[in-house]
Amino acid sequence: MINLEQRFLTFQFLSRNVIKLLTQFKTKMPTYNLKINGKSQSVDVSADTPLLWVLRDHLEMVGTKYSCGIGQCGACNVHVDGSAVQSCLLPVAQMEGKNVTTIEGLSEDGSHPVQEAWKEIDVPQCGYCQAGQIMTASAFLEKNPNPTSSEIKNAMNGNICRCASYSRINEAVAVAAKKMK
Amino acid sequence: MSTLIPSKFSRRAFIRTSSLAGGGMLIGFNLFTACKPKAEMPIDISKLNFNDFNAFIKIADNGMVTIFAPNPEIGQGVKTSMPMIIAEELDVPWNHVHVVQGKLDTNNYTRQVAGGSQSIRFGWDPLRQTGATARQMLVNAAAVRWGVESSECTASQGIITNAAGETLGYGDVVKEAAKLEVPENVGLKDPKDYKIIGSDASNVDLDEIVSGKPLFGLDYKQEGMLYASVLRPPAFGKKLESYDDNVAKAMDGVVDVIKFGDKVAVLANTTWRAMKAKEALIAEWSDNSPMESTAMHDKKLLALLDGNEFNTLRADGDVKKAFKEADNILERTYESPFLPHNCMEPMNFYANVTDERIHLVGPIQTPEGTANRIAEMLDRDVADIELEMTRMGGGFGRRLYGDFALEAAEISNLAKKPVQVVFSREDDMTAGIYRPAIKYRISASIKDGQITGYHLKEASINSNMYGLIPNFFPAGALENYQVDVAKYDSNITTGAWRAPYTNFLSFAEQSFMDELAELLDKDPVQMRLDLLQKVKGTTDERIQYSAERMEDVINLVVEKSGLRTPKDGVYQGFCAYYCHNTHVAEVADVVIENNKPIVKKVTVAVDCGIVINPLGALNQIEGGVIDGIGHSMYGNLSFEDGTPQSNNFDRYRLIRMKEIPKVETYFVKNTLSPTGLGEPALPPAGAAIAIAIHKATGNRMYKQPFVDQLNKKELVG
Numbered sequence: 001m002i003n004l005e006q007r008f009l010t011f012q013f014l015s016r017n018v019i020k021l022l023t024q025f026k027t028k029m030p031t032y033n034l035k036i037n038g039k040s041q042s043v044d045v046s047a048d049t050p051l052l053w054v055l056r057d058h059l060e061m062v063g064t065k066y067s068c069g070i071g072q073c074g075a076c077n078v079h080v081d082g083s084a085v086q087s088c089l090l091p092v093a094q095m096e097g098k099n100v101t102t103i104e105g106l107s108e109d110g111s112h113p114v115q116e117a118w119k120e121i122d123v124p125q126c127g128y129c130q131a132g133q134i135m136t137a138s139a140f141l142e143k144n145p146n147p148t149s150s151e152i153k154n155a156m157n158g159n160i161c162r163c164a165s166y167s168r169i170n171e172a173v174a175v176a177a178k179k180m181k
Numbered sequence: 182m183s184t185l186i187p188s189k190f191s192r193r194a195f196i197r198t199s200s201l202a203g204g205g206m207l208i209g210f211n212l213f214t215a216c217k218p219k220a221e222m223p224i225d226i227s228k229l230n231f232n233d234f235n236a237f238i239k240i241a242d243n244g245m246v247t248i249f250a251p252n253p254e255i256g257q258g259v260k261t262s263m264p265m266i267i268a269e270e271l272d273v274p275w276n277h278v279h280v281v282q283g284k285l286d287t288n289n290y291t292r293q294v295a296g297g298s299q300s301i302r303f304g305w306d307p308l309r310q311t312g313a314t315a316r317q318m319l320v321n322a323a324a325v326r327w328g329v330e331s332s333e334c335t336a337s338q339g340i341i342t343n344a345a346g347e348t349l350g351y352g353d354v355v356k357e358a359a360k361l362e363v364p365e366n367v368g369l370k371d372p373k374d375y376k377i378i379g380s381d382a383s384n385v386d387l388d389e390i391v392s393g394k395p396l397f398g399l400d401y402k403q404e405g406m407l408y409a410s411v412l413r414p415p416a417f418g419k420k421l422e423s424y425d426d427n428v429a430k431a432m433d434g435v436v437d438v439i440k441f442g443d444k445v446a447v448l449a450n451t452t453w454r455a456m457k458a459k460e461a462l463i464a465e466w467s468d469n470s471p472m473e474s475t476a477m478h479d480k481k482l483l484a485l486l487d488g489n490e491f492n493t494l495r496a497d498g499d500v501k502k503a504f505k506e507a508d509n510i511l512e513r514t515y516e517s518p519f520l521p522h523n524c525m526e527p528m529n530f531y532a533n534v535t536d537e538r539i540h541l542v543g544p545i546q547t548p549e550g551t552a553n554r555i556a557e558m559l560d561r562d563v564a565d566i567e568l569e570m571t572r573m574g575g576g577f578g579r580r581l582y583g584d585f586a587l588e589a590a591e592i593s594n595l596a597k598k599p600v601q602v603v604f605s606r607e608d609d610m611t612a613g614i615y616r617p618a619i620k621y622r623i624s625a626s627i628k629d630g631q632i633t634g635y636h637l638k639e640a641s642i643n644s645n646m647y648g649l650i651p652n653f654f655p656a657g658a659l660e661n662y663q664v665d666v667a668k669y670d671s672n673i674t675t676g677a678w679r680a681p682y683t684n685f686l687s688f689a690e691q692s693f694m695d696e697l698a699e700l701l702d703k704d705p706v707q708m709r710l711d712l713l714q715k716v717k718g719t720t721d722e723r724i725q726y727s728a729e730r731m732e733d734v735i736n737l738v739v740e741k742s743g744l745r746t747p748k749d750g751v752y753q754g755f756c757a758y759y760c761h762n763t764h765v766a767e768v769a770d771v772v773i774e775n776n777k778p779i780v781k782k783v784t785v786a787v788d789c790g791i792v793i794n795p796l797g798a799l800n801q802i803e804g805g806v807i808d809g810i811g812h813s814m815y816g817n818l819s820f821e822d823g824t825p826q827s828n829n830f831d832r833y834r835l836i837r838m839k840e841i842p843k844v845e846t847y848f849v850k851n852t853l854s855p856t857g858l859g860e861p862a863l864p865p866a867g868a869a870i871a872i873a874i875h876k877a878t879g880n881r882m883y884k885q886p887f888v889d890q891l892n893k894k895e896l897v898g
Binding site: 046048050053056057058060061062064066067068069070073103104106109110115118119122124125126127130131134153154156157159160161162164165166167169170 | 387836839
């Protein structure tokens with residue numbers, strides 16, 4: 001086994017050099033101008049910050065949820081130029097000039113047909129994944145207003161609901177499609 | 182007018198009533214201690230302020246009602262259904278009711294717990310009495326105003342009417358009502374008069390959920406709050422030797438790095454910075470106990486089953502003799518892996534520990550126990566603690582363990598700052614308190630075509646089945662019956678996972694029953710019904726289930742699933758199970774598509790007594806069934822060198838939209854006291870689909886997750 005102390009000293013040496021580098025960079029954060037829910041917002045954050053955390057921590061719009069952080073579950077889905085995308089994978093630096101819509105901006109008063117359908121069917125159990133589900137469903141229905149049952153299932157397959165409210169999600173998307181006509 | 186059933190409950194349970202400065206009435210009620218009254222808590226009049234109370238109904242001058250929901254909400258629906266029970270007896274229109282989550286308040290509530298599917302069962306009597314007592318006080322106030330006997334007045338939908346037909350709204354008399362004596366012997370409604378109970382009510386947080394309002398633990402923000410990302414040992418059995426935080430400390434947004442125990446917390450001004458800086462920590466770990474693996478657990482558990490070191494939980498008759506005298510013996514072993522809970526909202530908690538008080542906010546299934554542990558850890562008076570429960574992004578048992586809240590309190594105490602501990606998904610899956618791997622060996626002795634003995638052995642990691650389980654079916658139905666348990670102590674942390682033990686035991690026992698019926702050339706449903714006959718009229722008070730209610734759900738599911746009229750190409754698996762005081766029977770329909778068995782439909786029959794909120798109840802049952810299928814099919818967390826082999830959803834398969842069957846639910850209609858639904862629909866699902874898969878493919882499932890076996894070989898063809 002390698003001597004722990006030796007390894008520790010090596011780490012210390014390495015880290016001192018990295019700190020030097022970091023200190024050079026630790027200047028003022030870049031500013032990004034974002035368009036979120038039709039409103040211009042500027043944030044000073046590091047370029048690698050995912051849109052998810054800009055929304056949640058910098059702009060305090062917490063409707064967009066963190067769950068996996070690697071684009072596997074869809075809880076953080078928002079619309080970027082009309083398409084549903086996982087905001088945990090989108091560095092803020094790529095967001096300039098794009099139109100971002102979050103659950104807070106889908107409608108002013110929760111009256112988007114998809115939100116209405118979600119209420120009519122009483123979809124949620126714990127409710128945590130539902131904002132992401134709604135964002136996926138609403139972007140999907142804009143592109144495909146007359147979906148078949150299997151198209152709905154395909155479209156929603158990227159969103160995990162751990163409570164397994166899937167049957168109601170499926171039903172609510174179909175109801176929303178009718179409402180949007 | 183309603184038929185009133187006298188209530189046995191003591192007015193001592195009502196601890197405070199008061200008129201509000203801003204109008205309205207608060208009725209204080211010692212929920213859940215009503216049935217076992219204890220000394221009254223001293224009333225601090227100066228504290229009679231709306232914002233300070235939890236256990237109350239608040240009625241405003243305009244008749245609008247606020248009801249405080251006592252129990253934590255994890256998605257099981259009690260924030261909706263428990264207030265419904267109060268509103269029913271209070272007799273107000275449900276759309277006049279506003280529900281607010283109560284805080285932890287040990288003076289006014291007991292059992293503020295979300296666990297074991299018990300909230301409704303234990304809440305049923307006291308919640309009804311709360312509503313009924315408030316209603317009676319309002320009626321009494323109106324009677325005084327009119328100068329008539331209160332027995333001449335009736336109350337319905339928030340309106341009190343006297344014999345002359347005059348009316349007063351609850352809001353009109355609420356101030357006077359608050360000053361009246363708390364009545365004894367109030368009446369409760371006859372179930373046939375229910376207007377709210379038994380009617381569909383939407384989730385009370387529905388508007389907030391669909392519009393993304395802050396509701397959950399991770400949504401909580403406070404001025405000056407720092408986010409804490411915690412580096413924990415990378416494997417079970419490791420301890421922290423040393424760490425280097427130079428890089429982490431130099432990173433943008435990082436405020437502090439704090440070591441506590443074998444963990445290191447990075448405190449930063451955003452979650453992202455905290456998580457990134459945690460990755461930059463350089464730590465050295467050493468071994469303090471053996472690194473365990475799944476292969477090793479398999480060996481240990483099988484050795485336990487093969488051995489003789491058991492703790493006997495129940496023994497009827499003489500199982501040994503029955504097996505010695507048997508013509509034939511069926512023995513099967515069933516195996517299950519560790520499971521993480523994978524709540525969609527990762528573990529998190531806010532704590533602000535100051536000299537004056539300890540403020541805690543977050544998602545927790547056990548607020549009282551957690552507050553007590555934090556008080557003990559910090560050597561503080563529990564009265565210093567104010568704990569607010571947020572809505573929870575799932576629980577499934579994981580949030581029974583307040584480890585994340587203790588971490589938050591400890592870090593805040595050391596940092597002297599308000600902090601929110603946030604688990605990344607990787608932290609959540611690898612620092613779990615898992616459903617332990619368990620193996621069951623079940624054997625039955627057969628003589629002259631009859632089952633003469635039944636022997637269930639459990640080998641589990643860290644803990645064994647709780648004491649009620651050996652008294653579930655088929656206990657009582659067989660003369661010679663024995664349940665033995667053994668455990669292997671592991672350094673991997675384990676605990677309750679939705680329907681603890683029964684989530685896997687049901688699969689094992691019910692699969693075994695099916696195979697036993699096949700061996701005996703009996704109809705599997707009839708075999709269960711025959712066994713149940715022997716339990717009817719039992720004087721054995723240990724028996725937990727009701728043979729009659731089990732029979733009801735079996736008959737209902739047989740009728741509704743079409744089990745007696747099979748269709749070509751549809752293979753049906755039947756299962757009936759009792760747990761958490763609720764009887765459930767399920768039939769799964771499997772078809773073969775592209776050479777693979779696909780679960781198309783599950784028919785469910787449930788006896789949970791009175792169904793409080795059918796809309797919510799159906800959601801629980803659908804969710805439970807699909808959760809049961811998902812984890813039986815795919816759920817698996819294996820270990821190598823003490824390290825969980827999955828740390829995020831790319832390496833852990835959860836059931837998704839395309840894999841779900843249709844779930845059709847039927848309730849046994851009766852007026853028995855309600856029981857819970859958060860868990861009972863889950864355990865039968867695994868067995869129902871395994872039995873259907875066997876019919877479709879000829880292959881018995883003995884090991885979860887089934888997908889491993891289904892992928893291994895060509896099952897059909």
